[in-house]
Amino acid sequence: xxxxxxxxxxxxxxxxxxxxxxxGCGNTQDSNREEKIQNSVPQExxxxxxxxxxxxxGTLTAGEVVIFSFVATNTGQNPLVIxxxxxxxxxxxxxxxxxPVLPGxxxxxxVEWNTSGLIGRQYQPLMxxxxxxxxxxxxxxxxxxxxxxxxxxx
Numbered sequence: 001x002x003x004x005x006x007x008x009x010x011x012x013x014x015x016x017x018x019x020x021x022x023x024g025c026g027n028t029q030d031s032n033r034e035e036k037i038q039n040s041v042p043q044e045x046x047x048x049x050x051x052x053x054x055x056x057x058g059t060l061t062a063g064e065v066v067i068f069s070f071v072a073t074n075t076g077q078n079p080l081v082i083x084x085x086x087x088x089x090x091x092x093x094x095x096x097x098x099x100p101v102l103p104g105x106x107x108x109x110x111v112e113w114n115t116s117g118l119i120g121r122q123y124q125p126l127m128x129x130x131x132x133x134x135x136x137x138x139x140x141x142x143x144x145x146x147x148x149x150x151x152x153x154x
Contacts (some may be wrong), residue, residue, distance in 0.1 A: 031114045043131040046076030046103070055111075055139045062147035070109045070139050074101045075110055075133075083129040085109060091116070092141075111141055119147035 051071040059067065074080040080099035087094070093112040101107035113124065125140040 044078035046078040057143035060143045118145040
């Protein structure tokens with residue numbers, strides 16, 4: 001009976017160790033795998049149109065959080081695949097469902113902009129990588145941000 005219990009403890013310890021290794025590395029391996037799959041699958045070039053390429057929010061007060069949805073219509077013959085959406089500003093968050101946009105259909109990129117700490121005329125570009133003739137495309141949000149907490153003296 002003791003011998004069985006000792007083996008069970010060793011097996012349990014081995015299972016826990018294997019689980020820790022798998023769970024600790026799982027996220028990295030999954031993201032690398034997805035990247036390799038995306039890069040290894042040939043994607044046919046397609047065409048698209050955005051409802052707007054630059055959205056002007058007008059005048060905002062610093063601290064406002066605003067949202068705008070850019071709509072991309074696939075005007076080509078192949079599925080539109082958006083690989084990445086990037087912004088240089090931590091004040092921008094984007095949401096896209098990650099699914100290919102079929103020919104004739106629309107895909108929505110939602111942009112949430114937190115204007116906290118900003119002042120003056122702001123231009124925030126977003127770079128989109130997709131399977132089009134020009135693989136990189138820019139859209140942007142702009143606004144004149146009024147900030148009463150910041151004072152300039154000359």
